[in-house]
Amino acid sequence: MMVAFSFTALAAIFAALAAAPFFLGTYGIGFLLGLVGYVTLASAWALFSGPTRYVSLATVAFFGIGAYTVAVLYETLPSWLVLVVAALIGLVVALLVGLSTLRLAGVYFVIFTFGLAELIRQLVTWYEVNITGTLGRYLFVDYGPEVVYWKLLALCAVTLAIGYFIKRSRWGLALKMIGDDEVVAEHCGLPTARVKLALFAASSVIITLVGAIQAPRWTYIEPTIVFNPTISFLTLIMALLGGAGRLWGPVVGAVPLFLLFEWLSANFPDHYSIILGLLFIAIVFVLPNGVLGFFEDHWNRLRARRSAGSNEPSQDKEVG
Amino acid sequence: MITTFRRLSLTVLAGTAALALAAMPGSAQDHPDKVKIGYAVSKTGANAGGAAMTTIPNYKLWLSDLEAKGGLEMPDGTKIPVELIEYDDRSSAEEVVRAVERLAGQDEAHFILPPWGTGFNLAVAPLFDRYGYPQLAVSAVTDKAPDFVKRWPKSFWFLGGGHDYTNALATLLADQVKEGVINSKVAMISVADGFGIDLVTAARPSFKEAGLDVVMDQTYPVGTQDFTTILNEAKASGADTFVAFSYPPGTFALTQQAQVNSFNPKVLYLGVGVGFPPYGANLGEKAEGIMTLGGIDPANESNKAYRERHNEVNGQYPDLWGSVITYASLQMLEEAIKRVGLDREAVSKELSTGTFETVLGETSLQDNQLRDLWLVGQWQNGTLAGVAPADRKGASKVKLPKQPW
Numbered sequence: 001m002m003v004a005f006s007f008t009a010l011a012a013i014f015a016a017l018a019a020a021p022f023f024l025g026t027y028g029i030g031f032l033l034g035l036v037g038y039v040t041l042a043s044a045w046a047l048f049s050g051p052t053r054y055v056s057l058a059t060v061a062f063f064g065i066g067a068y069t070v071a072v073l074y075e076t077l078p079s080w081l082v083l084v085v086a087a088l089i090g091l092v093v094a095l096l097v098g099l100s101t102l103r104l105a106g107v108y109f110v111i112f113t114f115g116l117a118e119l120i121r122q123l124v125t126w127y128e129v130n131i132t133g134t135l136g137r138y139l140f141v142d143y144g145p146e147v148v149y150w151k152l153l154a155l156c157a158v159t160l161a162i163g164y165f166i167k168r169s170r171w172g173l174a175l176k177m178i179g180d181d182e183v184v185a186e187h188c189g190l191p192t193a194r195v196k197l198a199l200f201a202a203s204s205v206i207i208t209l210v211g212a213i214q215a216p217r218w219t220y221i222e223p224t225i226v227f228n229p230t231i232s233f234l235t236l237i238m239a240l241l242g243g244a245g246r247l248w249g250p251v252v253g254a255v256p257l258f259l260l261f262e263w264l265s266a267n268f269p270d271h272y273s274i275i276l277g278l279l280f281i282a283i284v285f286v287l288p289n290g291v292l293g294f295f296e297d298h299w300n301r302l303r304a305r306r307s308a309g310s311n312e313p314s315q316d317k318e319v320g
Numbered sequence: 321m322i323t324t325f326r327r328l329s330l331t332v333l334a335g336t337a338a339l340a341l342a343a344m345p346g347s348a349q350d351h352p353d354k355v356k357i358g359y360a361v362s363k364t365g366a367n368a369g370g371a372a373m374t375t376i377p378n379y380k381l382w383l384s385d386l387e388a389k390g391g392l393e394m395p396d397g398t399k400i401p402v403e404l405i406e407y408d409d410r411s412s413a414e415e416v417v418r419a420v421e422r423l424a425g426q427d428e429a430h431f432i433l434p435p436w437g438t439g440f441n442l443a444v445a446p447l448f449d450r451y452g453y454p455q456l457a458v459s460a461v462t463d464k465a466p467d468f469v470k471r472w473p474k475s476f477w478f479l480g481g482g483h484d485y486t487n488a489l490a491t492l493l494a495d496q497v498k499e500g501v502i503n504s505k506v507a508m509i510s511v512a513d514g515f516g517i518d519l520v521t522a523a524r525p526s527f528k529e530a531g532l533d534v535v536m537d538q539t540y541p542v543g544t545q546d547f548t549t550i551l552n553e554a555k556a557s558g559a560d561t562f563v564a565f566s567y568p569p570g571t572f573a574l575t576q577q578a579q580v581n582s583f584n585p586k587v588l589y590l591g592v593g594v595g596f597p598p599y600g601a602n603l604g605e606k607a608e609g610i611m612t613l614g615g616i617d618p619a620n621e622s623n624k625a626y627r628e629r630h631n632e633v634n635g636q637y638p639d640l641w642g643s644v645i646t647y648a649s650l651q652m653l654e655e656a657i658k659r660v661g662l663d664r665e666a667v668s669k670e671l672s673t674g675t676f677e678t679v680l681g682e683t684s685l686q687d688n689q690l691r692d693l694w695l696v697g698q699w700q701n702g703t704l705a706g707v708a709p710a711d712r713k714g715a716s717k718v719k720l721p722k723q724p725w
Contacts, residue, residue, distance in 0.1 A: 026450070027425030030418045037414075122541075125512055129539055135517040136439060138464075140471070144450075145421075218413040220442035222514055224366060225413045265415070266422065269408035273364050 014157055021146040033149040035258045037214055040156040041231070042238040042250035044206035047163055048199045050244035051175035054105075057232045058097070058113035061120045062090050062204045064226040066211025068124060071137040071221040079141075083212055090208025093120075094201040102196045105182075114232075121227035128223070135223070141216040151213045159206050163247045171195065179245075234261075241283050243290025252291050355392050355662065357383070358405035358429035360419030360444075361436050365411025369568065371436035373596065374459050374642040377634040379433055382650040384633050393658045409435060413443045420444045424451040430662050431653065438462055438514060445472050454668040456649040459642050461485075461518065469688040474668040478645050478690040482522035485613050488695030488708040489523070489589065490530035492718060493561055497532070501720050502586045505559035507536035509550055511567050515592065519565040535559050545573050551583045559585065560721070566591035575603070575610075579725045586721030587611065595640035595697065595704050607699040609722030614641025615697020615706030617681075617714030626679040640697060640704040645690065648678035681713075 017036070021029050041059060049056050069086035077085065101112050128135050166172050174195050177185040186192050215221060234257075242253025260279075264272050287294050359379060362371045383404055386392060391399040405427050409416035416435050423429045424447065432448065434441050434457050441457040448455040449472040456476045462468070463481030497504045506527055510520035516539070527534055535557045538550060551574075554562050562585035564574055571593030578588065593599060594612035603610075616623055623644060630638045630647075638644060653667070655676050660666035675684040683692070694706030698718055705716035 025425040026447075027418075027421040030421040030425075034414060034418055129512045129517055133517065133521045135512075135514045136442075138442070214414070217417055218439075218443045219446055220413075220439045222439050224514075225439055225443075228412055230365075230410070230412060265408055265410070265419070269363060269406055272408055272410065 029145045029149055033145055036152045036156050038258050039251050039254040040159050040210050041235040042254040043159045044203045045235050046239040046244040046250045048203035051179045053179045055110045056113045058116045059207055059232040059235045060227055061117035062207040063211035063231055065090055066208035067215035067226040070212045070215040071139050086208055086212035087205050090205045091201055094204035098197040098200045121223045125223045137221045139221055155209055237280055243292040246292050249290050249292050354403040355400045356403045356429040357431050358423035359433035360407040360409045360416050362411040363408040367411040367437050373639050375436040378646040381630050381633045395661050416440045417443055420447045445475055452664050458646045458649050465689050476688045478649055480693050482518040485695050486523040486526035490526040492696055492708045494530040496720055502560035504533045505535045506532050506561045507554040507557045507559040508534055508563045509538045510565040511570055512539045513542050516565040547574050547577045551581050555583050561587040563589045568593040584724040588722050597637040600699055611698045615694035615704045616640055618703050618705050622679045644679055648680045651678040652676045
C-alpha cells in the first residue's frame, strides 16, 4: 500500500517535472536542467561510492569524456547513437580504471581518481595539440535547452531506479558488506572485486551520459571547460550532504545545495567562494552522516527516549 | 558540546531551507525609469586573472562614467540612470550560460555585456541571439568570426583572429629579412592552451608563406616554469627570431630566464602579459624592443586620457591590448543607444553600420568585426607602440634588432 503510494507520488513528481518546460521561461528551464544534472551526478556517484565508501574524484573525468565524445561525433552520427558511443567509451574507461585500481583502498583511491581526471584532460589536450592542431571544438545543435532537460530527467529517473533495484537485490547486501568490512566480505566468498567493478562501471557510464547530454549547452568545448574539477567536488559534497548511503540522500543533498549556490551567486557574487568553503566545512563537521542520517538518528533517539529505553534503536548506522 | 553541534546543524539546516526558499524565482519588475545593464563574468576560478585585467575594470570604468554623466542618454536627450546586475560565472561554462539566461529571462536586462574569453563568449552566443541581444565580444580571438556573424547576426567580434596576428608578424619579419637586419630562421614555442595552439596553428602557414624558415617548433604544457632547456635549444638553433605564443605566468618566466641565460635574439616576441603595464614598469629600459600582440598609438590623446581615468577608477593602468578595445566597444554601445534608443534590434543595426568616435579614434565595424587593430606592438620609450600594420595611421616604426639585455 505504502509502496504503491510512493510510486504514484514519484510518478506524479516526474510527470510534473517533465511538463515544467511548457510553463517556464528559458531561465526556469536552465535552472531545472542544472538541478537535475547535479541530482543525477550525485545519485550516480553515490551508487558506487555510497555503499563501498570509496571516495571517487573521477566524476569530471567521465563527465568530460561524455562531453568530448559528443563534440567529436555529433556531426557524423545521429544523436542517440552518439550517446550510445559515449556510454561505451565511458564503460571501457571505467573497466580499465576499475580493474587497475579498485584494489587500492582509502586515500590512495581518492588520489588516483583525482589524478585520473587530470590525466584524461592532459591526454585530450595532447591529442588536440599534436593531432588536430586546435584546442576548442564547436558544437552547434538545433534544439533548445528543454530537450537537454528532458534527456537529463529521463537519465535521472533511470539512475534512481537502478539505485532502488540494487538496494533491493542481493547486490545491495553484498555492497553493504563490502562497505562495512571488505576483508570479512571477501572471506564470506563474495567476489568483492567483481561487485565493485560492476558498480563503478554503472556509476561511471551514467556520469559519462550526463556530460554527453549537457555538452550542447556550451557551444564550445575545451578541456579546461569540460574537465573542470569543481564538478567532482560539488557532486561529492552534494552526495555527502544528503547522505551517500541512502537512495534519496544525494537528491536531498543536491536540491538544497543547488538552490543555495544559485541564490549565492545571484546575491553575493563576491563572497560566493568564502561562503561555499565554510559550508563544506560545516557539512563535514556537523552532518558527517548527511541530512537523512542526521534526521534518522534524531528520530531514533526520540523514539528510544519515548519507549523509556526498553528497545534499542533497530536502525544501524550508515556511511557518510 | 554535542548538543551545541546539533543545534548548530539544525540552524544550518533551517538556514539552508530558508535560503532555498529565497532562491525561488521571484517576480522581476520592469523599471522604465532605469536601464538595466547586466553581465556575468569570471570573478573567481581559472579565468579570473584575465577577466580582472581586460574586462571587469573597463565595465566598472564605463559604469562610473555613466553615473557621472547622469545615465545613458536617449535620442530625445533624457538621461536614464543605469542599474547594474552582475554575476560571477565562477569560470564554469554551465554557470555562464545560466547566468545569461537569468539576465535575459529573469532580470529582463536591457543590455547584457559579454563574459571574458573565447570559449565563454561562444557559450553564450546562442542565448544572446535567441533573446535578440547585441553581443560585443571583445576578449575572444577567433578566425571563425565571419562564420559566427552569419550564424548570429547580432554578434560583434573585436579582437580579430589568430591569422591576423601571425600574418602581420610574418610580414614584419619578412621585411626585416629583406633589409638584412635578421636571418630568416625562426624559433617558435607555444603554450598547450587554447591561445597558444590557435596562434601557432595560424603561424605555421603564415611564416611559410612569408618565406621564413621555422627551425624550432615546440609546445610546452600550461604551468611550465623552467624554460632553460627550451631557451638553450633556441639559442643553439641559430635563429635570429624567437617567438613564444605564451600566457602570463610563462611570459614572465621566459622574460626573466632569457636575461639569466643571456639569450639575446634580435627579435624577441612573447605572448599575453607583455602588454600588462607592470611588465614595462618592472623591466624599465630592458623592455625596449620586446614585441607582442596588440599595442597602442602613443600619440592618441583620447587613449592617453582613457588610461589615466582607468587608473583613477580602478587603481591600475589598463593592459595595452584588449582593455582599450573593451572600453571602445562600450562607448559604441552607449553612442548607439543615444542614436536609436533602447530597441535592441535598432542598436545592433547601428553598431553594425554606424561610425563612432571612441578612444581608438574613429571606429566602425566591417561585417560586424573590428578590423582596425594593432596586430604587433613593440615596447618603445616606455610604452607598447603599435608597429603593425605599418600603414595604419599612428603606426610607429619597428626598431630592430632588439638590443642585448
